[in-house]
Amino acid sequence: MKRAISGILAAAFVLGVGELLAALIGPDSSPYVAVGSAVVDNTPEAVREWAIGTFGTSDKTALFVGMSVIIVGLAALAGVVERRRAPYGSALFVVLGLIGIVSATTRSGATLTSAVPTLVGVAAGIAVLRALVTRAETVDGSGRRSFLTFGAVIAGSAVLAGVAGRMLSASTRSVTQDRATFAVPTPTSPAPPVPSGADLKLSGLSTYVTDNADFYRIDTALVVPKVSTQEWSLRIHGMVDREMTLTFADLQSRMSMERMVTLTCVSNPIGGDLVGNAVWTGYSLKDLLEEAGPQAKADMVLSSSRDAFTAGTPLEVLLDGRDAMLAVAMNGQPLPVEHGYPARLIVPGLYGYVSATKWVTDLEVTRFSKATAYWTDRGWSEKGPIKTATRIDTPREGRSAAAGDVVVAGVAWAQHRGISRVEVRFDGGPWTDAALSEEYSRDTWRQWTVPWSAASGSHLIEARATDSTGEVQTEDLADTVPDGATGYAQVRVAVA
Ligand SMILES: Nc1nc2c(c(=O)[nH]1)N[C@H]1C(S)=C(S)[C@@H](COP(=O)(O)O)O[C@H]1N2
Numbered sequence: 101m102k103r104a105i106s107g108i109l110a111a112a113f114v115l116g117v118g119e120l121l122a123a124l125i126g127p128d129s130s131p132y133v134a135v136g137s138a139v140v141d142n143t144p145e146a147v148r149e150w151a152i153g154t155f156g157t158s159d160k161t162a163l164f165v166g167m168s169v170i171i172v173g174l175a176a177l178a179g180v181v182e183r184r185r186a187p188y189g190s191a192l193f194v195v196l197g198l199i200g201i202v203s204a205t206t207r208s209g210a211t212l213t214s215a216v217p218t219l220v221g222v223a224a225g226i227a228v229l230r231a232l233v234t235r236a237e238t239v240d241g242s243g244r245r246s247f248l249t250f251g252a253v254i255a256g257s258a259v260l261a262g263v264a265g266r267m268l269s270a271s272t273r274s275v276t277q278d279r280a281t282f283a284v285p286t287p288t289s290p291a292p293p294v295p296s297g298a299d300l301k302l303s304g305l306s307t308y309v310t311d312n313a314d315f316y317r318i319d320t321a322l323v324v325p326k327v328s329t330q331e332w333s334l335r336i337h338g339m340v341d342r343e344m345t346l347t348f349a350d351l352q353s354r355m356s357m358e359r360m361v362t363l364t365c366v367s368n369p370i371g372g373d374l375v376g377n378a379v380w381t382g383y384s385l386k387d388l389l390e391e392a393g394p395q396a397k398a399d400m401v402l403s404s405s406r407d408a409f410t411a412g413t414p415l416e417v418l419l420d421g422r423d424a425m426l427a428v429a430m431n432g433q434p435l436p437v438e439h440g441y442p443a444r445l446i447v448p449g450l451y452g453y454v455s456a457t458k459w460v461t462d463l464e465v466t467r468f469s470k471a472t473a474y475w476t477d478r479g480w481s482e483k484g485p486i487k488t489a490t491r492i493d494t495p496r497e498g499r500s501a502a503a504g505d506v507v508v509a510g511v512a513w514a515q516h517r518g519i520s521r522v523e524v525r526f527d528g529g530p531w532t533d534a535a536l537s538e539e540y541s542r543d544t545w546r547q548w549t550v551p552w553s554a555a556s557g558s559h560l561i562e563a564r565a566t567d568s569t570g571e572v573q574t575e576d577l578a579d580t581v582p583d584g585a586t587g588y589a590q591v592r593v594a595v596a
């Protein structure tokens with residue numbers, strides 16, 4: 101037991117020292133974060149989809165909890181082994197350290213100094229491990245006390261170093277102040293107001309506009325990139341006639357636009373909540389690209405974020421006149437840091453993974469035959485048009501309802517084509533038309549309702565949508581990989 105605890109304390113010390121040094125060197129160099137990011141980048145698709153399906157937008161917390169459990173297990177093992185077969189316990193620390201160093205130094209923007217937090221941390225951790233294991237051997241009273249005292253000191257300093265490291269990097273790399281003084285541009289072209297008929301305001305039904313605080317968040321960033329407007333710039337280059345680099349000051353003199361656009365994640369399962377609707381303020385991507393002058397042979401824009409996420413968007417889509425934008429505000433607020441502050445892309449009609457790059461700093465005009473993007477390198481489809489889908493919001497799956505008159509309601513989306521019809525059926529019976537809320541635009545979702553007189557018993561409610569081209573969403577079940585889930589929305593309810 102003492103050996104296991106020795107190992108765990110030594111590992112805690114490694115991580116504490118690592119966090120503290122990472123605060124000085126750069127958040128990506130923290131061994132914990134670096135290994136976590138390496139796991140994110142290299143997780144097999146099946147595992148990732150399982151994680152998103154199981155933990156949803158808490159997938160990052162789940163990853164950290166999982167990593168902690170593994171670290172505690174290995175550290176305890178190292179403690180036991182160090183006692184029985186020294187120095188194999190220390191050797192295990194070295195191996196884990198190597199994984200940390202490789203992870204930290206292969207991140208984008210990493211330098212050799214990125215290895216320092218892990219290197220110093222592991223060296224200190226091994227010293228602590230050996231000292232603890234030695235003290236754990238002495239059985240007499242003073243040796244016992246010495247183990248306890250030393251152990252407590254190590255535990256205390258590990259926690260202190262970790263907390264101090266976290267606080268230090270939060271304060272030195274904060275964009276809170278920058279964001280607080282950010283002036284949302286007054287749109288040259290404002291968004292039309294939401295007609296009252298578009299927002300049914302029913303209890304249990306998604307609000308028409310999603311609050312920033314409730315908006316789903318999906319990204320690969322374990323540490324949210326902190327980019328101030330001062331350091332931000334956007335480079336537009338590649339197959340263009342006039343390469344250009346824009347600063348925030350350059351943006352401020354441009355015409356701005358405001359548009360309501362519904363954003364959806366390709367990983368959204370049927371009935372899932374990885375979809376939200378917001379008013380975005382920003383600058384026309386078409387105007388920006390045309391200023392740079394894309395060359396005739398180009399067919400893709402590879403956008404990159406500060407943290408090296410990339411998305412490949414068809415150039416044609418960005419130039420066809422839809423409201424593709426470089427967005428700087430969400431629902432009238434500067435972009436929340438997790439949603440891409442200070443600038444991101446929003447492209448109506450495309451899933452986020454091929455279009456919605458947050459913390460965007462680079463647009464390379466190129467070809468699909470020359471460049472690949474983050475998710476297409478991991479088995480997802482090159483193009484990601486949004487599939488027609490609907491979701492039943494109320495009654496909720498698995499909930500029981502009272503018998504009598506019930507309103508079944510939900511949302512349906514087929515961005516840039518628009519929704520023309522939603523049908524609902526009960527227990528496999530005939531389809532009935534739902535009443536649709538007024539259409540705001542074909543880039544936004546629509547709410548729908550159907551009255552239902554619920555008899556007691558268990559019932560299956562299904563819904564399907566039709567887009568404005570007349571195509572009914574398919575009944576065929578498809579997984580989210582590689583280009584989005586399909587199948588009817590369904591909930592099962594028990595009526596008392
Ligand atoms: N930098 C960066 N941008 C990103 C991602 C990412 O992992 N990193 N994920 C994309 C995906 S898959 C989606 S669905 C949307 C989600 O945007 P949101 O978190 O603002 O809802 O962001 C996109 N932009």
Ligand SMILES: [Mo]
Binds near residue numbers: 365366453
């Ligand atoms: Mo996504």
